[in-house]
Amino acid sequence: MSGLCVAVPNGALLEGACELLGAAGVDVEASRFDDALLIESGGHRLIKVRPTDVPVYVEMGAADCGIVGKDMLWESHRDAYELVDLRFGGCRLVLAAPEDSALAAGNWPPSLRVATKYPHAAVRFFDRINVAADLIKLHGSVELAPATGLADAILDIVATGRTLRANRLVEVAEAGRSTARFIVNQASLKTRSEAVTALAAALRRAVDARAAAKREGAA
Amino acid sequence: MQDAPTVEGAGAPRGRAGGFTDWLPGAARRRRAAGDAMIRTFEGWGYGMVATPLVEPLDTISSGVGAAKQTQLFRFMDADGALLALVGERTVSVARVVATQLRDGPYPLRLCYAGPVLRNQPPLGGRRRENLQAGCELIGAGCIAADAECVALAAEALSRAGLGGVQVDVGHADFLPGLLEGAGLDASDRERVLAALSGRDLVAVEEALSETSIGDAERALLLRFPALRGGREIVDAAAQGLRAERPRRALGELAQLWDLLMAYGLEGHLHLDLGAVRDWDYYTGPTFELFSGELGFPLGTGGRYDGLLGRFGLPLPATGFVLHVDRCCDALARRGGEAAEPLPPALRVAYAAGGEAIAIRAATALRGPGAAVACDLEPSDGPPAGADLYVDADGAARWWDGSRWADASTAEAVAALAGSTNGRRAT
Missing domain, CATH: 3.40.190.10 (Periplasmic binding protein-like II)
Incomplete structure (x- = not known):
């Protein structure tokens, strides 16, 4: 699986984004971003940027994909595929x-x-x-x-x-x-299709597993 | 050698409008070369070049493109108050030309063009507002062979421009609308799902589908969206469980297109993408996009647009594509194909006072066989560093052979330089 560049938002969604990426097999502690804006994990590069800038990095192809609140997508006329509802940061x-x-x-x-x-x-x-x-x-x-x-x-x-x-x-x-979303650059979805869809599927599984665990806990 | 002038007068106007690009020597040459290579390829496939205006009446443009693209036009007013706009793409212009001046064909009509297009996008978004585009239109042919020719020609033109091995993704504009119609969705549900798809918002697609009565087979297909992509085998996989005629016809056309493109040698570069989502109000059949690994945007896009010519009173099928020359230059730069080139390489002819006339004749003689030659504008007292030919007032000359100055007559020096460097300065 070729490495992707993944943009994660600083601020309120950072912790949740890192947890979910961990559950999807991309091990990353939010604290690793304390003294670095760019870190590597599991063959991927992760960059921490302002939430409003995640769609910019992804549209321009500087990042292949990213995690961002839907509220940021309302305001930016940026072109990216919105693949998965990550169901946190509501x-x-x-x-x-x-x-x-x-x-x-x-x-x-x-x-x-x-x-x-x-x-x-x-x-x-x-x-x-x-x-x-x-x-x-x-x-x-x-x-x-x-x-x-x-x-x-x-x-x-x-x-x-x-x-x-x-x-x-x-x-x-x-x-x-609004909830957090997994967004993907239009070209990366085609040219790094395997890596992107694998990460999207892993995130979706992690989200579903969480929802199932929550239902069990509630039952 | 002169020093670069120091900038004085901080208030002097030297601004450039945001989102516009100055192409400097080297970069501008490569950009032109890329566009020329594309046009030569188009002409080599029998496409005749047309040139259309940079300005079109807003009426003409709005009869051709959707509302979304009209909001991004630079508009202004003609002397009589009519609204004009700078073109944001040129297919509509070519359609207008065909419907008004080339109605009699002969069909199929093969036309190509190259020129700037302008989009009034927010200036700080990192996107260019002026782009050089080169494209082809194949008008009057409704068969898949015409679509195949366009896909193959687009890939070949990129290859000739230095971008070999691009990835080609082919989809069909009628597949998803046909699928939704065949699944029995009413018009408003279809519109909602298609709007979400063209907004590339798959989360909204899921939401919209969950509130409709769509069948399991179609739902499963749609929710696999990004995975509706692969080789010829996905046509059969998608056809399973689909009974409706319209999406099955789209799949059949894609299979036919795939087989033709194998004959064009695109094996290993071609993907079918059933989820490819393009402007439905414009495209009517196969669509395609070309990508290279270097860039986050497609290098070219195209497809069948059988409805456009009819809007200009000449109902004819048509297919075509556009290549984004400036994006190709970005991709080439990232491939590192060519190093930075501050100035075009040219032979430099210098002269002593009184040797001007001989120097000018020597430069002309060198340019004859095709050398690039820059002649000094002022005499030098002795051969300056960086010169290739130095002419004395009496016609005696010296030429730089790469390591030392060699004495010769002007004619001998010219012959030696033309022969030794073949018109290109050795570096």
Whole structure:
């Protein structure tokens, strides 16, 4: 099996990505990335990059494949095959409004100003529900926008809901669900087909085995 | 030898639009050579070259390509207010030419072209916005032999451009839509699955399929997606359990295409890919992509597009392909086929004051048999380092034989240089 270059995201998904790669036979401790951005394991090269950059490395062929949250794929118009739902790093994209607002009570105003870090996903969501919204792109701390009068509502990623509660915001609607995905460069899927499909199959088996173990644990 | 000028005036305009490339001497020559090699190959297979404008009316373009590609056009306005665009590909232009000026054939009509195309992509994405493309269109032939000719010609042209042994992946634009229709999916379910497939999102394909009533055989086939790929044997494997006529016909065409391509000598380089997903609103039959191990993008793409000519009022079957010359140059550079080449190798003719006229005649004489010759623009006091020929005012000359200056008459020196280096400076 010829070696692949695999891009993994730093931050929240790094630990889970390394665990899953380990279960799929590519042994890698997340701590090995503490003092190196490029490591080798099992004949593969693994690179740690920012989550937003994983699709860039994969599309351009600098990495053959990568692990990245679906939420990153919403915003990047990057060309890559999305092969496996890795079913970890789950989060939801929700529309949230101040708890005392009309919107929170279910009354949609005729026009809506929405702050978000996810403008592309927001456009698709508001198109789907046929609501005219003015979008304001922010780069962080979106939850401050309603309190300061910048926007009526926010469209943001929620994992536990703690941030929403702390800022007296409530969920109005769900716009999408995200989990980690295994993505592959279009040429690598063809020219390194055996190695790529073997890794995809091993990841899929690891994901299924986990899900089965979880069901057993719950039973 | 002059020093490179130092840059002064930090505010001077020297910007270049993002996503555009300056091709420097050497790289630009190799790029042109790659394009020329492709065109020569096309012409050697009986394809006549056409040149189409860099600009087309937006109407013409939008009648040919899908909405997605229209968002990436550089657009502007004509004097009468009509919208124009820089072409993002040239097949539509060739189709327009055939439907308006070459209607009478003779068919099949074999045409080729080369030229820049522009895509207004985000400038910092690492993708070029201007690309040189060379391609062929084979119009008026609906048979698989025409598809085979295009696949084989594309591979041969890449080989002549220095990229031998590329991998060819062949699919069929009607296989998956036919499979879904044959499985009894209604139009909206089919559209959802096909949208997920063309978005290359196999997770969404699985989700979409799980919510439909598709049969087990078809579901199993679709979920094997990346593994729907291999040699001729996958045609038979896929045909098992498929009763519907449409996907079976697509499989039959692929088998026929495979056999013809073996005759073209593509054994070992050819893969069938039933999951190959290309623009369905454009392609109607076999499609193909060419890859080399060096690059994360295809070097060329093509396929059958029987619907396009009809949109220009001339309903004729057609197949063709485009090769991405700039990507080929990237792949060649990564293969390390040719070392960096700062300036084209040329013989340098220098002269003493008063020897200009003799030097110019000597340079002309050397260029006659095909040598590249650069003549100095100012006289030198004695033969300068790096020169190949030095002419005195009285016509006496010296030529550099690789290790020392040899005395001769100008005519003798010219003959010696033309003979010893065959027009290329020895390095």
